[in-house]
Amino acid sequence: MEPAEKLLLKKYGIHFLRTMLMLGAVFALALLFKPEPKGPVWKGIVLTAIAAISIYFLWGTWRIIRTGIKTDEMGEAIWMRGGSYAHSASILLASLYGLLEGIGGLPRVSMTVVSIVMIVIGFLSVAVVQRRYT
Amino acid sequence: MKNRLRVLRAEYRWSQADLAERLGVSRQTVNAIETEKYDPSLPLAFKIARVFGMPIEALFQAEAAEG
Numbered sequence: 001m002e003p004a005e006k007l008l009l010k011k012y013g014i015h016f017l018r019t020m021l022m023l024g025a026v027f028a029l030a031l032l033f034k035p036e037p038k039g040p041v042w043k044g045i046v047l048t049a050i051a052a053i054s055i056y057f058l059w060g061t062w063r064i065i066r067t068g069i070k071t072d073e074m075g076e077a078i079w080m081r082g083g084s085y086a087h088s089a090s091i092l093l094a095s096l097y098g099l100l101e102g103i104g105g106l107p108r109v110s111m112t113v114v115s116i117v118m119i120v121i122g123f124l125s126v127a128v129v130q131r132r133y134t
Numbered sequence: 135m136k137n138r139l140r141v142l143r144a145e146y147r148w149s150q151a152d153l154a155e156r157l158g159v160s161r162q163t164v165n166a167i168e169t170e171k172y173d174p175s176l177p178l179a180f181k182i183a184r185v186f187g188m189p190i191e192a193l194f195q196a197e198a199a200e201g
Contacts, residue, residue: 073175076160 136195140168142186156185 070078143153150168154161157178166172167182174182183190 072159072163073178074160074163074166074172076162078154078160079159 135197136170137193139182139193142166142193143156146186150171151195153185157181 072078139153143150148156150161154164157164157199158181159178163174165171167174179190181195183193186193
């Protein structure tokens with residue numbers, strides 16, 4: 001393997017580990033701060049993951065509404081660095097969400113209800129964007 | 135068409151997203167060029183050469199010519 005290839009592999013390895021660590025942190029938060037004190041652990045994990053995906057989804061939709069869809073010569077959408085920012089932000093926000101829910105920051109709002117509302121809004125906004133831009 | 139994009143990018147310590155941003159294309163397009171699944175257009179090939187500061191022929195090499 002050439003030195004340049006080794007360097008690239010190392011960089012990808014670090015990126016992969018960083019992503020896994022962030023996801024691990026989200027799941028750890030879900031385990032530590034379960035949505036219901038006596039609720040099942042899997043529920044916390046699943047709902048936090050749903051929250052992360054929903055936020056990512058909404059972020060992407062907002063970017064499309066704001067900038068439209070720019071494509072390159074291969075017909076691929078150009079997002080520049082938005083993808084990685086959205087990725088980080090969604091995990092961070094979901095972590096915060098899980099934390100707030102766990103410590104009682106959102107006492108009167110069911111995490112399930114919030115997740116469902118976020119997903120519905122996400123799907124509706126994507127439907128609107130698809131009608132508008134494609 | 136063979137190319138040295140991946141190796142050059144690694145030497146510059148750029149990610150595919152970094153290079154894509156400099157070229158104004160998607161990361162998927164950079165990946166497709168690197169894995170030789172897609173040959174870039176002439177304007178994009180010139181842009182890539184300009185970004186790396188080298189002539190096109192130093193970046194891209196045609197497969198062995200037929201005949």
